[in-house]
Amino acid sequence: MITRLELKKIVSSPIVLTLLLLFTAFNLYLIYVDAPKSEDVEKINEVIDEYGSLMDKDGRFLLRDSYEIGLESWNARNGKAFESASEFFRAENYYPAVDSGEISDQELEKIIDLNVKESILLTSEGLEEQYQKLDLLKNAEVQIELFGIQGEAAETVREQYQSLIPRLEEIKSSQDHLHVFLPGKIFRTHSLVFKTLFGVVLFQIMLLVVLFTAFSTNYEFDQGTHLVAFSTRRGRMLMWDKLLAALSATGMVTAFLLLATFGTYFIAVDYSRLWHMPISTGFMIEPDGNPFISWWNFSFIQYFWLGILLIFVLQILFTLITFVLSLWLKNSYVVFIVFAILFGLGLLVPGEMPKNSVLSLYTTFNPSSLVLGSKKWWMESGAFTTFKYFEMVTAGVWMSGFILAGWFSMKKFHMRNL
């Protein structure tokens, strides 16, 4: 009962609702600007429907046939002699042809189709070569050089990359990397979903969670009713109710914002053919050229749900951190600033560690780095975070740490002078 009233205080407060709406609007705007247009997705889907998603030698066979026949007949009909479909799209060919109106819309559609097929063929051929040449140990050396890591720490980084090699071999032998996906070089959907959208949702909810948890737990102190409320034994138990209310509110707002954001995204972009594609497919590679190599064999949808799960876990962790801070500081404003400072320290401390000590790697195991690294959760993700269980260890250790801290702080709070 008390929990429900406490919860009502949080979710019915206008500022929480206002911010939720503002955040949702902002996320929808991001989707509107960056999501691939449905007609582009349509073309990819058509290819998958017709030729399957696996573009190994056999998979390409029929596609190549249809592409070559298509190009020939297109050339014959339009009196051109293009070697490839992309040749048409060069400025000196494209603009005169379209401006003079000698190419009908129907014909234009055809050459666009051919161009999509061509780019899929070329991409998969390029990928086979790129993955054959891919040397993870060399990547490790590049990372080590880039961040100036030395000694023991550098050794650890090499070990981690070494242990990723079997996984790369597995990808190559199962040909996970040759599955058609929305091409990352053009659409960057992986960054949009797992960095931009995951990132903003994480930050937005974190702000809200800290605000309302601090508000709820400091309510009695802010209102000056703490002397009445906390002077009995049951009174101090009120904090547990507040924690429970804050946790439920965290679950609710997280669910709401995730649903609003990704509900819209997946309605706007048709992923129906893509749910079960491996997340490590090479088609996702973005202009920086780095392949996504996951530690386990995840499909897109599995990877996505795991990400959602981790978002919930992180928000619950933030609720707990705020709760513990509130019990000690008893001032919601100071709690907010101290939380911000702690978050900044999480990003800062690893960089301040000596470069030859493994501390510079292990201090990265903190929630702030986890939040900022959402693009490459459970993947090869650079020198500091390429550990097989990085996400699980970080979330697990901090979670159990703050469950203990919460319990301990409450015990202290029971005895405290008001």
Added chain:
Amino acid sequence: MRVIWNELRKILTLKIMLLLVLVSAIFYQLFIVFDFDHFPNGRPSADTFKVGEEMMAKYGQYMDDKEFEDFKKVYEQRVEDATAYLQSQPEMEAAGMGSYEDFGNADLMEDEKKSELHSKVMFEDEVDVMWELQSREELIDLYEHPEWFGYSEGRKLTSEQSDRVEALRTSGNAFAIFIHDVFENYQNLSGNLANLVLVSVMIVVTPLYMADRRNKMTMLQYSTKVGRRLFYIKFAAAFIAVVTVITVQLAVFFYLYRGNDTGQFLDKKVSSVFSFFVSWWDLTFLHYILLTVMSMYIIGIAVLFLVAFISSSAPNYMTNIGLQIPLAAIFISIGIDYWIKDLTSFHLSKLFLPLSLGMLLAVSAGIFLLKWRKERIADVQ
């Protein structure tokens, strides 16, 4: 006066100052220190900076055609130095890169041997003269192509903008010796500093009216004649606090900025073919810096008005901070770019800066004054 002093002590408490220092320190480490420690950042940036220094010493404020001839002569000499170096290296000669010309024209994509030697010279041995030549070539290019000046892809210049570019070109002002690395470095730094100023003001002002209302002090205060004046006495104290905090931030910042050794560019005009920047007015770098400083004070004071208003209206800290989140987001994502980093750029309208800053100040002050008028006759509760 005594009341103001006491209010001021309530605003800048030890606790708040400690938090402020901590927040600033972390903010510096995360966003600002990089542009101090790594300036000029790598090669050929560092070489360009050095060449720029030499140009200033030799040619002064601007470079004219005669001085440009001299500049090219120095370039030729350096080319000879480079060739002499290459010839002193037997393996270069053997690979067919015995002169600077051959070195520059070598097909690095096709010829692996050449590519290897090339990167050995540039990255392993880091032969200074090679890097210096790169910088000089870029500067010569910029001088010889004044039509690049003010051009930006996909944007058509209005007649007013073209006139401005034309005027700078014909008067020779466009050839001020002002290197773009110096400019970009200051733009980054000042943008981040402005963000820090913004956050600091918010931290200081947020509790302004909150504490007394929380303690139900307003009941006592507002029922007396003098009590309601506390509203603007508090504001005056906050004003002093904010100006002090901004001044301290600026002082620390410029003390550290001196280490970048850009002081020698202070009297150079910012609109230059070498800086990729066109300003509506003939500003020197010092003027430009002073303008950004002024802009920071104005933004700081506008935010003071807004946060003071929020602090006097919000029922609790959750609402108080919650309302500041969109405010900060707007300032940081849009405001800083226009009001600090791209100051007086000719891509914005000529009147944009004075008008928008004036409006920002007027609107925020207006909101606050309306609140004050209400507060004077508000019921005590």
